[in-house]
Amino acid sequence: MVSVTLSTSLSSSPLLPCNTQNPLQPHKPPCGHLLIPARTPISYSNASISGGLDSSHMAFPRLVSSSGRGFKSRAYIDAWAAATGGGVIAQQTPASAQRSADGDVMGLLLRQRIVFLGSNMDDFVADAIISQLLLLDAQNPNKDIRLFINCPGGSINAAMGIFDTIQLCRADVSTIAFGLAASTASIVLAGGSKGKRLAMPNTRIMMHQPLGGASGSAIDVEIQAKEIMYHKSNVTRIISERTGRSTEQVDNDMDRDRYMSPMEAVEYGLIDGVIDKESIIPLPILPETVKPTLSFAEASKDFDKFITPHIPDDEIC
Template sequence: MTAATPMPGAPRILRETAAGLTSIGIYDEMLSRRELALIGEVQEWVSFELCQHLLFLERQDPAAEITLFISSPGGSVSAGLAVVDVMAAISCPVRTVCLDRAASMGAVIFTMGDRREMSAHAELMIHDPLIQQGAGGSALAVRETSQRLMETRRTMSTLLAERSGLTLKRVQSLTAKDTFLSAERACELGFADAIISSRKEAAHA
């Protein structure tokens, strides 16, 4: 689910125009503020729409920051890497915000942000790529699948190592199993930059 494809029943807002009151989808309003959302599983169509919106916002203003809100259990590695590549290719800085959970490929996309923030109770989950259900075949086919999986593992762990400052060996020790990281722990390890602070507390400070 992206900012371009709202969920059924997504909220709408009223805006006064010269023609009177106009109902606008909240995701259209977000797009006008250079805000995108990756909600749910990372799939090919989600990746395509997200990439198109990143490129569209770059054409609008090559220097202005884009904010990408993430709440995702992960999904397709190839689809996720397409988003990672576009984030790296565009000139705009991309701020990523983990709302509640960014897991697997969702966590990798989150860590690619130029500015990475997490809600106070959000968490990341990182792990090695998994064999797809139904994978099998001859011994040679299984060996080739295993080799490709190891190549993908190295690609993913290298990205996480580069973005966190941890060694590749340290990252792979974390991704060898499902590793859940609180916002505080993610910041300590270099996978996030900051925890979103309360505006209420700041207003009364």
């Protein structure tokens, strides 16, 4: 508990340092407070500060407890800054400045109804994506939302939250992958509105079964094992519904990491089209639907360019 004693009887000086001896009482031991106002204590309000401070007081008053540890009242500092024309003092650090810059970019994208998923999915990222989707859907449920994905995956629970929000939105959500859409990000990619799930030509898409671990007592390990098997079954069902493949095939395909090129993802049913240099879809306008197509004529010119080589399990070290 910090205590501050205010007195008006010691000196005509506005501020009297009391960790030195009082000149009126040279043998009196120093008191425990560094700063004692020499006049009637002022209220920490804008009005009293602007009326009670002149140019000779353009310094932060410091109050120190008997323990000698200094502190500054945040409300008092802000009020002081406002009274002297400085406004509220922002507590800026390099990290907060970076977040501010990122926030400005994300805000500009949000105005264009663009949501960007560009980091590992955790609860914090999922909350941000979900809130943005809900906001855009509430603003205009008749206008498309574009969700750009460049994500290595992350928490299955976070991915399920984003997936369910996409299904909840009344507006069509177009998912557009570039870079990498792996693991749980492939579920979000497949969860976009049918006909509006797209990828850039050099995107890599990967799906696999849920990963996890358990430790503790035998019963705790059993509970965690049941939970991860539930997630495996649920992911298999979702991918099966979104691609039209049987659950048995999806289960076999997800047994190991399954990497796909965009052309393979179209064939598999995870996405509906590939954006290439001949058919760039402009950002402001999206077509009503993109038919799932696979240009075998184009692929036949350089087959290895579009097909991921199959490596038998016994050849994987």
